[in-house]
Amino acid sequence: MKRYAHIIGTGSNAPEKILTNADLEKMVETSDEWITSKTGIKIRHIAAEDEASSDLATIAARSALDKAKISAAEVDMIILGTVTPDKPLPATACFVQDNLGAVNASVMDIVAACSGFIYGLAMAKAMIDSEQANTVLVIGVETLSKITNWKDRNSCVLFGDGAGAAVVRASEKPGGIIGTYLKSNGSLWHLLTIAAGGGRLPLDESNINNGDRYIYMAGPEVYKNAVKAMGEAAEGVLARTGLKPDDISLMIPHQANIRIIESTANRLKMPPEKVYINIQNYGNTSAASIPIALDEAIRSGRIKRGDKVLLVAFGGGFTWGSVIVEF
Numbered sequence: 299m300k301r302y303a304h305i306i307g308t309g310s311n312a313p314e315k316i317l318t319n320a321d322l323e324k325m326v327e328t329s330d331e332w333i334t335s336k337t338g339i340k341i342r343h344i345a346a347e348d349e350a351s352s353d354l355a356t357i358a359a360r361s362a363l364d365k366a367k368i369s370a371a372e373v374d375m376i377i378l379g380t381v382t383p384d385k386p387l388p389a390t391a392c393f394v395q396d397n398l399g400a401v402n403a404s405v406m407d408i409v410a411a412c413s414g415f416i417y418g419l420a421m422a423k424a425m426i427d428s429e430q431a432n433t434v435l436v437i438g439v440e441t442l443s444k445i446t447n448w449k450d451r452n453s454c455v456l457f458g459d460g461a462g463a464a465v466v467r468a469s470e471k472p473g474g475i476i477g478t479y480l481k482s483n484g485s486l487w488h489l490l491t492i493a494a495g496g497g498r499l500p501l502d503e504s505n506i507n508n509g510d511r512y513i514y515m516a517g518p519e520v521y522k523n524a525v526k527a528m529g530e531a532a533e534g535v536l537a538r539t540g541l542k543p544d545d546i547s548l549m550i551p552h553q554a555n556i557r558i559i560e561s562t563a564n565r566l567k568m569p570p571e572k573v574y575i576n577i578q579n580y581g582n583t584s585a586a587s588i589p590i591a592l593d594e595a596i597r598s599g600r601i602k603r604g605d606k607v608l609l610v611a612f613g614g615g616f617t618w619g620s621v622i623v624e625f
Contacts (some may be wrong), residue, residue: 299470300470301426301427301429301468301469301470302426302468302469302470302471302472302473302474302475303422303423303426303427303434303466303467303468303469303474303475304466304467304468304469304471304473304474304475305464305465305466305474305475305623305625306365306366306368306465306466306467307362307363307364307365307366307367307368307464307465308361308362308365308462308463308464308465308589308592308593308596309357309358309359309360309361309362309363309364309365309462309463309593310358310361310460310461310462310463310586310589310590310593310594311354311355311357311358311361311460311461311462312343312354312458312459312460312461312580312583312590313343313344313345313346313349313354313459313460314343314346315343315344315345315346316341316342316343316344317341317342317343317344317458318330318340318341319333319334319339319340319341319455322454322455325448325454326448326449326450326451326454326455327451328451328455333455336555336557337455337456337555337556337557337577337581338555338556338557338559338575338577338578339455339456339577339578339581339582340578340579341578341579341580341581342457342458342459342580342581342583343458343459343460343580344443344458344459345441345443345444345459349441350384350393350441351380351382351383351384351390351439351440351441351461352384352390352393352394352397352439354439354441354459354460354461354586355378355380355390355394355437355439355461355463356393356394356397356398357461358437358439358461358462358463358589358593359376359394359398359435359437359461359463360398361463361593362435362463362464362465362593363398363435363465365465366465366467368433368465368467370398370399370400370401370403371399371400371401371402372402372433373398373400373402373403373433373434373435373465374402374403374404374425374431374432374433374434375403375404375405375406375422375425375431375433375434375435376391376394376395376400376403376404376405376406376434376435376437377391377405377406377408377418377421377422377434377435377436377437378390378391378394378405378406378407378408378418378436378437378438378439379407379408379409379410379413379414379415379417379418379436379437379438379439379585380407380408380409380414380438380439380440380584380585381409381411381414381440381442381445381492381584381585381614382439382440382441382442382444382445382584383407386495389405389406389407390407390439391405391406391407391437392405394437400435403435408421408585410482410585410613410615410617411490411584411585411613411614411615411617412552412554412582412584412585412587412611412612412613412614412617413480413552413585413611413612413613413615413617413618413619414438414584414585414613415436415437415438415462415464415585415586415587415588415589415609415611416478416480416588416609416610416611416619416620416621417480417617417619418436418437418438419436419464419466419475419478419609419621419623420475420478420480420619420621421434421436422434422436422466422475423466423474423475423478426466426467426468431468432467432468433465433466433467433468434465434466434467435463435464435465435466436463436464436465436466436589437461437462437463437589438461438462438463438584438585438586438587438588438589438590439460439461439462439585439586440459440460440461440583440584440585440586441459442457442458442459442513442582442583442584443457443458443459445492445511445512445513446512446513447509447512447513449509450509450512452515452517453513453514453515453517455581456554456555456581456582457513457581457582457583457584458580458581458582458583459583459586460580460583460586460587460590461586461589461590462586462587462588462589462590462591462592462593463589463593464589464592464593472624473624473625474623474624475621475622475623476539476606476622476623476624477535477536477538477539477541477620477621477622478535478538478619478620478621479531479534479535479538479619479620479621480617480618480619481527481530481531481534481617481618481619482615482616482617482618483523483615483616484615484616486519486523486615486616487614487615487616488516489515489516489519489520489523489616490513490514490515490516490520490613490614490615490616491513491514491614492510492511492512492513492514493505493510493511493514494506494510494511495511521555521557521558523612523616524554524555524558524612525558525561525562527612527616527618528551528552528558528561528562528610528611528612528618529561529562529565529566530618531610531611531612531618531619531620532549532562532565532566532608532610532620533565533566534620535608535610535620535621535622536566536608536622539622541606541622543566543567543568545606546566546568546572546606546607546608546622547572547601547602547605547606547607548572548573548574548595548600548601548605548607548608549562549563549566549568549572549573549574549607549608549609549610550574550588550591550592550595550607550608550609550610551563551573551574551588551609551610551611552582552587552588552610552611552612552613553575553576553577553580553581553582553583553587553588553591554577554582554587554612555577555582556575556577558612559573559575559577562610574591574594574595574600576590576591576594584613585613587611588609588611592607592609595607601625602625603625604624604625605624605625606622606623606624606625607622607623607624607625608620608621608622609621609622609623
């Protein structure tokens with residue numbers, strides 16, 4: 299009997315602290331008008347000093363499990379996408395497993411930046427299709443505020459913190475995750491990176507103080523590649539599933555920049571009412587971006603039974619990818 303990977307519950311979480319564009323005007327040379335016109339961002343959520351990625355992820359995961367009406371013990375695998383782990387070792391998914399009491403789950407982290415949740419959904423489908431798992435918890439979480447250079451006016455306005463999760467479960471009912479598309483180009487790693495903190499350049503006093511431990515982004519080049527790759531990923535998964543843009547009820551793109559979102563929608567000739575946008579309330583939360591938006595869209599009634607939803611992302615690596623889910 300053929301198995302299908304259905305999303306049966308979602309959850310999301312964002313820190314209480316909010317950083318507005320007006321707050322940023324007091325920190326760096328920028329303005330609300332510039333940030334809004336260039337990015338679409340109005341506010342972003344910032345984790346507390348003692349709040350780590352696993353804390354945000356655990357709350358989002360519990361919410362997803364509650365909505366799915368299953369216990370943590372029923373989860374066979376936890377796949378967590380993040381570039382802001384609690385520690386270099388172990389995987390942040392280990393902490394989430396322990397917090398949830400998901401005693402029967404295998405765990406792993408994915409470092410695919412903003413594409414992490416998309417990669418996680420694709421892996422969850424593969425695990426279910428191959429009968430290696432029946433229930434997979436996929437999480438995207440970031441505390442980007444902890445790796446943001448708050449003196450860099452070009453990048454510090456972009457990032458926020460948050461978490462989103464989805465429970466993916468095997469079913470004999472057709473639908474669920476019906477198509478995936480994953481790509482990468484490692485030759486462009488240098489355009490979006492953190493120089494220090496790994497084996498190539500371990501942290502020491504000099505690179506802690508010179509800013510090498512923060513996100514570096516070559517903005518114009520990243521933008522150009524993101525526009526191209528997001529469009530390619532969207533068209534790629536449509537081609538694989540034999541669907542047309544008109545068949546899609548809602549597109550949920552990675553919330554990085556309003557201009558990238560609009561460019562992707564225009565390439566598909568997708569009308570504004572079919573594109574979910576919440577970047578104004580969160581900023582770029584990397585791997586958490588799509589699952590937060592997905593959970594909001596479901597809770598607000600934007601997604602209904604039978605809808606085909608296109609999820610598409612682009613991130614550092616470079617990585618990019620897309621998923622179509624039939625609910």
